[in-house]
Amino acid sequence: MATIMHNASWRDLWASGQLGHFVLVCLGVWLHAADSLVTATLVPAIVAEIGGIAYVGWTIALYQIGAIIAGASAAMLCQRLGIKPVLMMAAALYGAGCTMAALAPDMAVLLGARLVQGIGGGMLLSLSYVAIQQCFPESLWSRLFGIIAAIWGAGALLGPLIGGVFADHDAWRWAFWLFAIQAGILAVLVKTLLPVQASGRDLAGGWPWLPLLSLSAATLLIADAGATGRVATAIVECLVALGLLYLAARLDRQSKSRLLPLQSLDLRHPMGAGLLMVFVLAMSTTGFAAYGPLILKILFNTDPLISGYILAGESLAWSAATLAVSSAPISAAGMLIRSGAVLVVLGSAGFALAVPAGSLTGMIACALAQGLGFGLCWPSVVARIVSCSDVAERGLAAASPGIVQGIGYAVGAAAAGIAANLSGLADGISAPAAKAAGFWIFAGFVPLLIAGALGAWQFTKENDQRRLSQ
Numbered sequence: 097m098a099t100i101m102h103n104a105s106w107r108d109l110w111a112s113g114q115l116g117h118f119v120l121v122c123l124g125v126w127l128h129a130a131d132s133l134v135t136a137t138l139v140p141a142i143v144a145e146i147g148g149i150a151y152v153g154w155t156i157a158l159y160q161i162g163a164i165i166a167g168a169s170a171a172m173l174c175q176r177l178g179i180k181p182v183l184m185m186a187a188a189l190y191g192a193g194c195t196m197a198a199l200a201p202d203m204a205v206l207l208g209a210r211l212v213q214g215i216g217g218g219m220l221l222s223l224s225y226v227a228i229q230q231c232f233p234e235s236l237w238s239r240l241f242g243i244i245a246a247i248w249g250a251g252a253l254l255g256p257l258i259g260g261v262f263a264d265h266d267a268w269r270w271a272f273w274l275f276a277i278q279a280g281i282l283a284v285l286v287k288t289l290l291p292v293q294a295s296g297r298d299l300a301g302g303w304p305w306l307p308l309l310s311l312s313a314a315t316l317l318i319a320d321a322g323a324t325g326r327v328a329t330a331i332v333e334c335l336v337a338l339g340l341l342y343l344a345a346r347l348d349r350q351s352k353s354r355l356l357p358l359q360s361l362d363l364r365h366p367m368g369a370g371l372l373m374v375f376v377l378a379m380s381t382t383g384f385a386a387y388g389p390l391i392l393k394i395l396f397n398t399d400p401l402i403s404g405y406i407l408a409g410e411s412l413a414w415s416a417a418t419l420a421v422s423s424a425p426i427s428a429a430g431m432l433i434r435s436g437a438v439l440v441v442l443g444s445a446g447f448a449l450a451v452p453a454g455s456l457t458g459m460i461a462c463a464l465a466q467g468l469g470f471g472l473c474w475p476s477v478v479a480r481i482v483s484c485s486d487v488a489e490r491g492l493a494a495a496s497p498g499i500v501q502g503i504g505y506a507v508g509a510a511a512a513g514i515a516a517n518l519s520g521l522a523d524g525i526s527a528p529a530a531k532a533a534g535f536w537i538f539a540g541f542v543p544l545l546i547a548g549a550l551g552a553w554q555f556t557k558e559n560d561q562r563r564l565s566q
Contacts, residue, residue, distance in 0.1 A: 117290055118240065121227045122247055123282050124183065124220035127190055127275060128163070129251030130258065131217055132156060133408070134271060135210075137259025141268040148203025155210050157319035157506075162214025163221070164315050164502045165308065168355045170222035171495040172304075179230065180290045183223055184283050190216025191279030198272035209272075216279070218502070222495040229482055229494035237482070241475035242422030249415025253408055307348040307355055314340035315503070321510040327517045334510050341503065356496050357489045366484040366555055367493070370477060371500045373437065373551035378504030380541035380548065381444050381466050383512040384410070387537055388463070394530040396456055406460060410467035417471025429476035430556035436473025437552035439465050441545045444538060451534025454527075473552075480555070508541070515540045 135155060142155075166186075173182045193213030200206040228240045262271035314337040321333035348355050359367040389403035398406075421432055443465030450458030478497050485493035519536040520529045 117227070117231065118243075120183070120282065120285055120290060121224045122243065123278070123285075124187065125224045125244055125247045126251060127187075127278060127282070128217035128221045129248045130255045131159065131213065131251075131275070133251065133255025134259040134275075135159070137256050138263050138268045138271055141263040141266060142206065145268070146200065146202050146206065148206070151203050151207060154207055154319070158207055158211040159214035159217070160502065160506055161312075161315045161319055162211045162216075163218025164499065164506065165312055166215040166218035167222040167495060167499045167502060168311060169308070170219045171226050171491040172353055172355060173219075174223070174226050174230075175491055179223065179227055180286060182219065183227075183286050183290065186216050186219035186223060187279045187283035187286060188216070189213075190220060191276045191283065192216070194272045194276035194279060198269045198276060222498055225478060225494040225498060226491050229490050234479070234483070237479045238424065238426075238475040239422045241478055242418045245415045245418035245471060245474065249412045251411075253412060256405065256408065304348060304351040304353050304355060307344045307351060310340050310344035310347060311355075314338075314344065315506060318506045318510045321513070327514060330510065330514045330517070334507070334514065337510075338507070341507075354489075354492060356499070357485050357493045359485070360496065363551075363554070366557075367481060369551050369554035370481045370484075371496060373548050373555055374477065374497050375500045375504040376544045376548040376551065377437065377440050377470075378501040379508035379511065380544045381440060381470075382505050382508030383444070383515075383537040383541065384447060384459075384463055384466070386509050386512045387516055387533065388459075391451060391530050391534055392456075392459075395451075395454055395527055406463065409460065410463040413464045413467030414471040414474070417468045418475055421472055422475060424476075426479075429480055432476045433473040433480070433556050434552050436469040436471070436476075437549050439469030439472065441469075441549050443467075443469060444545055445542055447538035448535050448542070451538065452531045454531065477555075511540070512537050 139155060166189075170182060170186070173185075190213055193209045193211070193216055196209035196212060197206055200209055224244055228237055228244075232240060258274075259271060262268050262274075317333045317337040317340070321330040321337065345356065345361050349358060349361065357367055359365040360371055362368040363372055385407060388407055389398075392398035392403045392406065417436075421428075424432060443462045446462040446465065447459065450462055474497075478494065481497055482490050482493045515536045516533045519533040
């Protein structure tokens, strides 16, 4: 493998002639990043007009299902067609979903719109990593991943504000129109400004239908497990979903047109260890996002907007940490990954102490620790996974951390729901129930957090680093 270059200056980004193209990719990331918090803020106004309160959870779940499936397909589509047509397709799908949502007469149509939005949004996110890997030198990857993280922070900061403004004026449909217009602008700019790549090629083998079907079934089961109030059913659905996820990965390995790199399940390879770390840490840190606002409301009577910004603080900490380390030398990658993983473990496990103690300061500190931890390690994780992959699979490798992270969040949200119901939160909303749930929602993930930390050490073993630099 070629020797890894030293970090280049920002002048190299300008000199590459790709700055404008990168801005287009960033616009796509913004659409995906702002969506969840905007929609979550709009939900009360939506339900007040068209009803469907029983399906509120599915407005987020279906978006995530579409995002996971489309994200898994994006890299392979780029290999077949090139980045430009896939980016145009993603923008068009996202815009179409927003238009459907803006016109939705009832909750059924809105849920279909959210699925279409998720397909477009997930594709836009995966394309950002694929485009960075394909269009820019490796010396710029960490800096560009830092910019992507900053856009996520902006989405977390502005999403509740945008949604709140439209909700306060009973104009939730116009919020979807706003994002539909942005998606249309992106599609036009891509068609006009982005050059056609000659690298798109038809790969041997057909479309990997079986892995995609298995992945789709797993994500649907996970979403239903997170929404059902029947604990036994939820446990069975989660176990079956995990089996289907493993089956999807095994079928993918046997496919001629793969969704993930070949070594994704090999825990002895840096690729497998890194993706394991991403999966279990993502899965273990969903508890606060899923139940934080409810717990804050019960324990401290916190206003929903304030709770939203406490959650956003985690994203902002992620962005700030990523920007801070984006210029770090490549030799620091191992230290950053290990340090970040430790911070994530401490932050997530710390909730098991802070919530039962009723410490608002402790809960905020834990959320910030999670964000800082992911921010420190994420650019190095993505860059290292790409670097340790086969050259022919670097597009798949670039998209794989985001795909695995999304699956981890989905599984974690369902598991957190099971823990909350088992601990008594479903039996009645009270401070003792919230404290008990707050312990088990976070303590139950401690074994997985330990596995994530061990994965980080395996991922950054010194002998692997020496091999990569040869």
